[in-house]
Amino acid sequence: xxxxxxxxxxxxxxxxxxxxxxxxxxxxxxxxxxxxxxxxxxxxxxxxxxxxxxxxxxxxxxxxxxxxxxxxxxxxxxxxxxxxxxxxxxxxxxxxxxxxxxxxxxxxxxxxxxxxxxxxxxxxxxxxxxxxxxxxxxxxxxxxxxxxxxxxxxxxxxx
Amino acid sequence: xxxxxxxxxxxxxxxxxxxxxxxxxxxxxxxxxxxxxxxxxxxxxxxxxxxxxxxxxxxxxxxxxxxxxxxxxxxxxxxxxxxxxxxxxxxxxxxxxxxxxxxxxxxxxxxxxxxxxxxxxxxxxxxxxx
Numbered sequence: 001x002x003x004x005x006x007x008x009x010x011x012x013x014x015x016x017x018x019x020x021x022x023x024x025x026x027x028x029x030x031x032x033x034x035x036x037x038x039x040x041x042x043x044x045x046x047x048x049x050x051x052x053x054x055x056x057x058x059x060x061x062x063x064x065x066x067x068x069x070x071x072x073x074x075x076x077x078x079x080x081x082x083x084x085x086x087x088x089x090x091x092x093x094x095x096x097x098x099x100x101x102x103x104x105x106x107x108x109x110x111x112x113x114x115x116x117x118x119x120x121x122x123x124x125x126x127x128x129x130x131x132x133x134x135x136x137x138x139x140x141x142x143x144x145x146x147x148x149x150x151x152x153x154x155x156x157x158x159x
Numbered sequence: 160x161x162x163x164x165x166x167x168x169x170x171x172x173x174x175x176x177x178x179x180x181x182x183x184x185x186x187x188x189x190x191x192x193x194x195x196x197x198x199x200x201x202x203x204x205x206x207x208x209x210x211x212x213x214x215x216x217x218x219x220x221x222x223x224x225x226x227x228x229x230x231x232x233x234x235x236x237x238x239x240x241x242x243x244x245x246x247x248x249x250x251x252x253x254x255x256x257x258x259x260x261x262x263x264x265x266x267x268x269x270x271x272x273x274x275x276x277x278x279x280x281x282x283x284x285x286x287x288x289x
Contacts (some may be wrong), residue, residue, distance in 0.1 A: 004187040094175025
């Protein structure tokens with residue numbers, strides 16, 4: 001029931017961080033397993049969707065961290081650039097500008113990246129994001145504005 | 160105009176990612192299939208751990224028996240030695256008592272004889288010695 005209700009929302013949160021479908025599928029399944037095994041630690045202090053988002057996003061960030069430390073991509077792929085890799089992905093149907101936006105987001109630090117995606121795509125309130133990331137609302141607002149500035153600069157540089 | 164509005168105007172908020180057809184229909188099933196597997200694995204793990212413990216105990220059984228035998232032997236010898244020393248001690252004590260007892264009887268008799276001597280007996284005995 002819980003899986004059916006929240007899987008799609010959680011999948012997109014994970015996918016925007018991890019970027020490929022295969023990796024997102026693995027990360028999401030791991031997140032559900034973690035949620036299942038630690039279900040007794042959920043005391044209802046927050047909404048179950050918030051608790052699940054926290055687990056899924058942490059799992060996705062962990063995954064990207066590990067990938068950075070042990071890159072599986074070949075040097076050819078790295079030289080190709082993330083935007084070009086996305087354009088070649090069967091499960092990406094965006095145009096070049098959308099691929100570049102994903103590349104710009106991927107370059108942001110973890111908190112800025114997460115707050116930008118939750119705010120920009122999911123239009124989530126800062127109070128809700130604060131519960132997921134465990135950061136103050138003021139800090140999140142600052143992170144969001146820095147993220148927006150960095151993305152704008154990325155496009156100015158590439159124009 | 161805010162920079163995020165500029166980004167929105169330029170790129171929109173469309174989700175550029177896609178998933179295989181019917182992915183979300185099967186996702187819940189896929190996850191639910193994983194949960195019993197994990198649980199079975201945990202149960203199996205417990206099941207394999209228990210026989211492993213039993214096997215270790217079984218292999219250590221001769222050692223336990225040997226240790227028990229040694230304990231019994233040591234205890235038996237110690238008890239025997241303890242009893243033996245006690246018996247000899249009591250025997251020695253008894254002989255001491257008997258000696259003291261016999262010694263004291265003869266001494267008392269002699270003392271009594273000596274005590275019953277009067278002056279005439281003493282003169283007689285002195286004259287007899289001369």
